[in-house]
Amino acid sequence: MLGAAAFLSLGLLAPQSQAAPVGVTAPGAGNLRGASAPRAIPVPKSPDAISANPRFRLSSQDGTEETGPRPAPTSAAGTAKTSKPAAAANACADLSGVINSTGAALVQQLKALPQITCTYPLFNLTGENARKAFREDQMVTVANALRDNSATYAGDNSTATGQLVLFLRAGYYVQDNNAATVGDYGTPLATAARGALDAYFASPRSKDVTDANGEILNEVVTLIDSTHEAGRYAGVVKWMLGSYNGTWPGQMNLSMQHVEWVVDNAFKAKNDARGWRAALKADPTIVDTWAGFITRNEDQLNRLDVVSNVGRYLGNVLDVPELKERVRPFLKDLINRYPNVGPTAPITMNLGWYTRQYDKNNCAAYAICDLGQRVLPAVLPIQHTCTPGLKIRAQDMSPGQLASTCTSLVGQDAYFHRIIGDKGAIPGDVNTDLEVVAFDDYTQYALYAWAIYNIDVDNGGMYEEGNPAVPGNQARFIAHEASWLRPEFQIWNLNHEYTHYLDGRFNMHGDFDAGMTTPTIWWVEGIAENISFGYRNERNADAIAEAARRTYKLSDLFDTVYGQEEDPEVNSNRVYRWGFLAVRYMLQKHPADMETVLGKYRTGDWAGARTFLKQTIGTRYDADFETWLTNDCATNDCGPLPDATPPATTIPLCTGGDIRQFEQNCRRDGLAATTGNYSYHFVYLPAGVKQLKITSGGGTGNADLYYGGGSWATPTGFLAKSANAGNGETLTIDNPPSGWVYFTLAATQGFSGVTLSTQSK
Template sequence: MLGAAVVMTLGLFAPQSQAFAGAAAGDPAQAAAPGTTASRAIPVPKSPHAISANPRFRLSSQDTDEETGPRPAPATAAAKTSKSGKLLAGAAGDACSDLSGVINNTGTALVTALKTLPQITCTYPLFGLTGQDARNTFREDKMVTVANALRDASAAYNGTNGNQIGQLVLFLRAGYYVQDNNAATVGDYGTALDGAAKGALDAFFAAPRSKDVTDANGAILNEVVTLIDSTQTAGRYASVLKWLLGSYVSSWPGQMNLSMQHVEWVVDNAFAAKDDGRGFRAALKADPTILDTWAGFITRNGASLNRDDVVSNVGRFLGHALDVPELKERLRPLLKDIINRYPNVGPTAPITMNLGWATRQFDRGNCAAYAICDLGDRVLPLVLPTQHVCNDGIKIRAQDMSPDQLATTCTSLINQDAYFHRIIGDKGAIAGDVNTNLEVVAFDDYTQYALYAWAIYNIDVDNGGMYEEGNPAVPGNQARFIAHEASWIRPTFEIWNLNHEYTHYLDGRYNMYGDFEAGMVTPTIWWVEGIAENISYGYKGERNADAIAEAAKNTYKLSDLFDTVYGQEADPEVNSNRVYRWGWLAVRYMLQKHPSDVQAVLGKYRAGDWTGARTLLKQTIGTRYDADFATWLATDCATNDCGTLPDAPAGPSETAPLCTAADTRQFDQNCRRDGLAATTGNYSYHFVYLPAGVKQLTLTATGGTGNADLYYGGATWATTSAYQAKSTNAGNGETLTIDNPPAGWVFFSLAAAQDFSGVSLSTQVK
């Protein structure tokens, strides 16, 4: 799970990642969003930029139980090696001595070497030790020695670092950190250290001055609180956490405030520990008044809620106690009060929305107990006020997009439609598919998406967005792409994965029969994600450097990639690599080398013949292309960036002969005209003479850019207000079939819903 307090550009805390995976029966707040039915839900990968761009962004330790190192030392204070080869404690410049005594000594000499360091920051380089130095420094017997020294020193603790107690604490913290990352090198830690560490912490917290509300004590206390997390003893020291929660006020000095901030790490990891390995859940059951103190911590400091605050960050974890069944009854009124006490938008949203999420995650079906069954409806108009229609097929709902950004997004999607059909071909929409309209939802950034999308749209937010097809056979169904802006590249504007997800919409409408679940009865992910990656990169003219780098590794056979499914590999990163990068490679190879096979497989997909498609892939093709795929990876990808996407095999509009009439408006009975164009609101008018007895006239438009809609007027000119039939898809892929048309001149036109050019239009008479 991704940590809920994800701080991004606006500094808002986002709800926990597994916000909601499915609706619970009888809970209105967990029903599908209006206009949706059974979901075809495809998650979007999180952007690595969204994680790394902001230095305050931290993955929750629910993703990893790795202990967190100290705040970075000043850049001028990096560890240095002297001419004699000694490791220098450079965190405080020349004021720090070398650390060779800490690395090489044991027993009393080790403790003396630590206490000789003039200040706490001199220990910072210890967190970076590796190899034999890490082994020499942090093996268990030395950790026990320092833990016992901390126990003894704590008896005389006076609320300051006068006796260098902080250096002992930081040594232990560094040891746990380095061992966690280099266990094979450092060696295991066992019961001896476990007992010594508990003895040291017991002694420190027993010292009366450990509760001094001063910067001097806070400088030590904040590190000791983190040591609770390092030693995985949250349950044992629940009373300490209760004291911190019950005593904290926003006027605490900075170092004491930091102690409160570090409580987040402790409770975050404590709730995430499997089988209550840290004893925290048992401690809460033994003393449930901790919950009242925790709630009071929030309400007492309500005036401090400001998006980026310790109260929201620590307070949100109160909701996780709902995962302890024995605590539900006590928690429900506390959470109801907090969630409804403060607004769900603005500075107080991080606490109210996170706690709201927790009620659904851990107490599903009980939204009424918290008075939040209508939470999504409440926040929708406040969070997503902008509504914009691109054309009949695309509309946008946004949190904050300028008119220029809206127009740019519309143009990108409309033009992509033509590109998609150029690569795939255009055989019309799947029979019975009524997903004629896509809604693009754009939150301002990832944090806003994670904060609100789970409540409004009932989706998991541990991703970079979600495409929901719904049931394309149900009239009124709303296909929807729920996304967020790529805030890390501002001032450049971009909706993260917009073109990838729009390809899913087009693919679902033109290639994949039924809803998403129908297409998952056999492995189709190689195509679903592979074509989305290919169209997205190809349309934007971008080089897929990551996939090209993967090609050099020759990790998978093509026949194995036909078996790709979500969650196939144990490592999520490896699985994502297989799904997206290797999907891109597999589809690109097949489109280049075996386009007829692709069309054959798509023919099965369009008919919902999943078993037939599987037979084509695994038996007819089987392993026949594996050797050539490996050669292609090693040659085309190494020297030509895996080549380019070829156009689809020619369809009727491309194979028909060019029209011969001098009047460019006039068509023969079976011919085509290329390069047609018109500006927004105008027309490209045409007509054809039909003899008596024609059974069927087919008009087909393809290719080009922009958005041209096709209208048929019969014996009169065809316009958007006077017509007998129309085809108004997004882009230029339009087809009309007129049965038993009248004899004589009949008229049709391309109407420019948006400037279009380069369109081909053909007639076919039967």
Template sequence: MRRVPALGAAFFLALGLFAPQSFAAPAGAAAPAAKAGTGTASAPAPRAIPVPKSPDASIGDRPLASASAGKETATKAAPQLPPADAKTAKQFSAAPAAVDCNLSGVIGASGSALVQQLKALPDVTCTYPLFELTGTNAGTVFREAQMVTVADALRVASATYSGDNRAAIGQLVMFLRAGYYVQENNAAAVGSYGAPLQTAIRGALDAFYAAPRSQDVTEANGATLNEAVTLIDSAHENGRYAGVVKRLLAGYSSNWPNAMVTAVQHAGWVIEGGFDTKRADTGFVAALQADPTIATAWAGFVTRNAAQMDGGDVVTSIGMMLGNLVGTDALRAQGRPLVKDLINRYPLVGATGPLTMNLVWFAEKQDKNNCSYYGTCDLPTRLVPLVLTVNHTCNANLRIRAQDMTAQQLADTCTSLVNQDAFFHKVIKDNGAIPGDLNTNLEVVAFDDYYNYSLYAWIMYGIDVDNGGMYEEGNPAKVGNQARFIAHEADWLRPTFQIWNLNHEYTHYLDGRYNMAGDFDAGMTTPTIWWVEGIAEYISYSYRNERYAAAITEAGKQTYKLSQLFDTTYDNADQTRIYNWGYLAVRYMLQSHPQDVDALLTKYRAGDWAGARTLLTSTIGTKYDADFASWLTACAADNCGTLPPTTQAPLCTAGDTRQFDKNCRRDNVAATTGNYSYSFLNLPAGVKQLTITTNGGTGNADLYYGGSSWATTGSYQAKSTNAGNNETLTITNPPAGWVYFSLAAQQGFSGVTVTTQYQ
């Protein structure tokens, strides 16, 4: 049973892109809705459709560490550090305004002069710009010989370390940190680092941590210590100084000054780096093997300071890293009892939820098939009533399970979904559910925010959480199957209440039930994503009568031909092609070629995937590409044409095929280039408004109204001359009697539908 990987919008805040806001349903708005399905952590269901990511979405599949972990951090005060290096950018304070931080002497110095220039800097924050060096300057300042010189100076100075920065030891530490950072990012300019630097940095760190005052629990020592701890990780000496980590964790208490707490936080970076499989072996795992008391001190740090846990604290962030023990073959035996104890010691929800659920993630994902040992086999069932405390029934076919929604929010959401259901059927014009589809009801799950979604949804429903939600259809032919859309509130839009992607996802549920035979895998037999995601976008925006700005912008780029979009899959496309261009393709086809859409859906509903593919690639092929390009040009100028009516007028009955009536249509209207299709109708006295619309077919038909005279391009009272065949004219207070209108073939056209209505 296949689970489709989440798409592009990792693409989110940290990378500069958002999933469009309009995927969310505002309270009280008539909004399209969501999809859902079956599935547990061990048996994921088919038809799992990922949705555009929320701005808070994590890049990996682990739960977020804290409620703020997925969000941008506040801008740091100058001098600014490279934001790409989180460990570099964190925990710096601004340089005092009166300090003169001229680094020209440092950049031009070497040997003992370099050391003196560093020590002469008036404040440790003066070293910050060193992290930004590139090119020749980077190579000059941070070549290995320079680093060895400063490391040796740190070793000498550490022998008399006074527990504060009066001897400018902090400047030496920061120079070394900057060097490792710059070399890692500019190795070609700086050159390689080898045994001489490793020997020197070990001597420096050995001397610093041997200095008695390096263990002072003071703000002054902490200011230097926290950077020296980070230097362990910068130099990849995590294993050699695992004892320093143990010492900090074993000694920590809630009354430590802020700078010392920061040192403990940075010890967490040493732990994290020690388990980083992308690095060369830092010896950290071997150190934990050799001294099991490091792990027990680590677990004791958590239990001793559990009262501090609030989800975003140092105890939680370092405690959840204990999961790495069961994720590492060599440490699994010693890690299992520690992780099991913490999972079962603390509640799964509330302040301790981030710790327990992250440890559960390690146990489930990296120590598989051992849930009986950890006591977590029934966790999906246990968590539902603990987390989703709201259980609301909209009607017999629709239920909402939520973490926190008010009565008004529930009522508005129910109204939105029910109204969208009717809208969908008017657009699609289906004849009922696909025979054998038993998904008669939908469960909408709404977590309070992305943070809680990431924390719980992965195990409760067996889904990936690096996305903006997930629709699970399950097996629609199975009795008792539960279709389910798992979502979260858009907390970044508060106080406005919105369920992220609700509009889009409810369309998936309806599309799967009324248009796409079988389960999700069946529908993926051939490329159908242009339709699956495009119709979800189209219904979402048109239902709420909202302008899709992102798609209109894309139209002007002319990136894809229509025939290319028919080939879209989740694997070969990014979010822009899937969502923006899917919308454009579906809108164009519904407006310009509704008969082709009807034929396509007939095949989809029958599960004739090969026949549908032939229709798209052979019967249609490239013949609409030129017209689609013209339509895109007009759409980019905010003239995307009129959306087709949600109900079709009946066929006209007059024997003369040119004659229309009060509310009727004629299909398959045609004319060759330069010629006309002439039409007329007889209006009674008192008509206040006459509306003439055209849509569908190929070519380019322009609409002209002549009043009581025949209409031509040289003689008319009103005209509509959009690209393609989507034209509308509304005539106010037209005269009684016969009135005339024409379709002029700017380019030969055929298959056009013409509709007249008056009141």
């Protein structure tokens, strides 16, 4: 996802995903002494970015051993192994002996494997093979063998220590993902694993700073994480922090990288289940050693380096009340010792973020109350005006990218009103100005947006409405470019978030908090998804796939709120994809009901809207909604968005009997064509006509408009076209020829009920 571009950005280690919840009291934007941040609407994360980096954190690691484990162990370069390398495959014996053996025979089979990499396929075991290989008594057998093996550990893999360690790692990994099949792990294994780790670290050769030992040590360090024993081995972490320097060879360096997993997951464990916080309190000098690890190796600070990766977690110590006073001066020194942009930004900005998270309203203690103001000019130097009410502030956008972004937003405004209608802005709403902020990629957004704008960064961006009743209020969409789509340029969720701005200004009374007094998320996020996909004429494949599952009733979707489902992915599906489906259905099937609901939203009658949805509508549409999911979504991509604003009906109806023929100023209603077919038309223009305007709209489906001048118009032969999503199309032809001219509605999707009009002057 990042590639070479990663090294061109200002800093590449984003604050971890556990950012402060939206709306918490936190340092203010720009001036960190401020009050709580304005309530804001988060942007859905990119599925592409999530798959490339599940936790949106950028470091030498891309996941965690237990909560988001790699599918296999790592190589010296930190690359995930999902299967045996080709060279290893030829040298490795069949693993059926390992899978089917028990007791001493199992240990013998493991030790007979010619190299550590032969164990890699064990990480992929499922079903009965997983149960046979990794049930608890098997794991206890191998843990005891590792204990005995470690008594004579020679600092290398001469006695197959690595094969034993990797078997245990594979067992914990497979059981974590297949617990029902493998069975539970309890006290016998916990006791045996401690004995094995104790014996290994008691060996003097376990501290050899060599590649031979590092090949084993890096896997044993990961095993600490797998066994959830970080507190017990805090002394090992302290030794590594205190001993590490830039001369460590590759495999030893990798073992230091794996310390990141150990400390990250240890801090996150609920109720200190891994004993890490207790260990820090028992030996506070670990904090001193950790700070020294950073300053002693400061020459290595260079974005994705191991010092930044491991060093940033020092900020978590602020969340240990007994150690807060001890760590504060270290953090103040580190945040201000190195530049906040460039190669050292990952360490300084991450540590700064922890002060916001765990020491709120105390920015003066770290001398960073103006941190956002300091980094703003360097991080977001580009300022561009689209229109008087629409501006862009960007990190790195070309003139062409700025222009295309402006064009997209201005065009979307008209599309939004075509779908929703235009009753004017909510009375008292003075949010006439919007600023779009575009960071170069997610990493830059996560590094700096929290400091500059006082927002959470565990999302794909943030729309902040502010208070629309206050003159001079600045509505702002804070976003980042979709770097994973390059070389295509796209600001992630640009059109989705611009819809929030339009929806807030024209549909939702008051500020964001006001709209949240009852569940309105089904509409707020559903209309944003519909307008975004519709305006860009893109198919919402994820929502269509969800429709086939028929997970929710329509009446249940009216209750949707953020964070409703325990699983974040399930919640994202409900908020965005099912919100899309619910709104699409209501706009298509029950536009009058939607007008009633929006009428109440526009006046701030949240309770009235809620009563209408839950009592007047109630469950009446649930059965039809399920049918619609099965039929319309499966066969017609959930159908098109209906136009709310067909061409003005003040234009008179055409009088001729041939429905193809138009006069200079007339309309025809109810036009239709099936997918792939056409509705052909023509009009006679006398000499002297300066302009011909042809407009279509209303109805359902997707009709594109083509103009052929003196010849029949088709999608392959035309002089002008208008091909938006839906049926709202307009062509303005200057100085058309006299005589018969021809124009056509082409059914990209079958359409019906369309109004087509001509106006000339």
